[in-house]
Amino acid sequence: xxxxxxxxxxxxxxxxxxxxxQDVAWVSLLTDEDAVRLLRIFEALRRIELGTYGRxxxxxxxxxxxxxxxxxxxxxxxxxxxxxxxxxxDLAHAH
Numbered sequence: 001x002x003x004x005x006x007x008x009x010x011x012x013x014x015x016x017x018x019x020x021x022q023d024v025a026w027v028s029l030l031t032d033e034d035a036v037r038l039l040r041i042f043e044a045l046r047r048i049e050l051g052t053y054g055r056x057x058x059x060x061x062x063x064x065x066x067x068x069x070x071x072x073x074x075x076x077x078x079x080x081x082x083x084x085x086x087x088x089x090d091l092a093h094a095h
Contacts, residue, residue: 040073056080
């Protein structure tokens with residue numbers, strides 16, 4: 001239940017919709033990195049509900065258990081994560 005409330009606050013803030021002051025107050029205390037990590041955790045919880053947790057969103061293969069132990073919110077296997085990082089790095093250098 002709390003997860004859905006937090007997601008709603010994030011969506012409201014992102015969409016520029018009015019939200020209760022106390023909700024915005026604690027969200028504003030999060031760093032961008034913390035907010036992204038929190039959203040990734042919520043995504044992982046949703047994948048658990050859907051039965052897709054532990055499967056790579058890129059290739060569909062199983063994500064290594066050691067990787068999930070270190071980064072439980074991971075949604076890509078090591079290969080796809082590395083490929084994604086390479087693309088992001090290439091795009092950053094292209095600008």
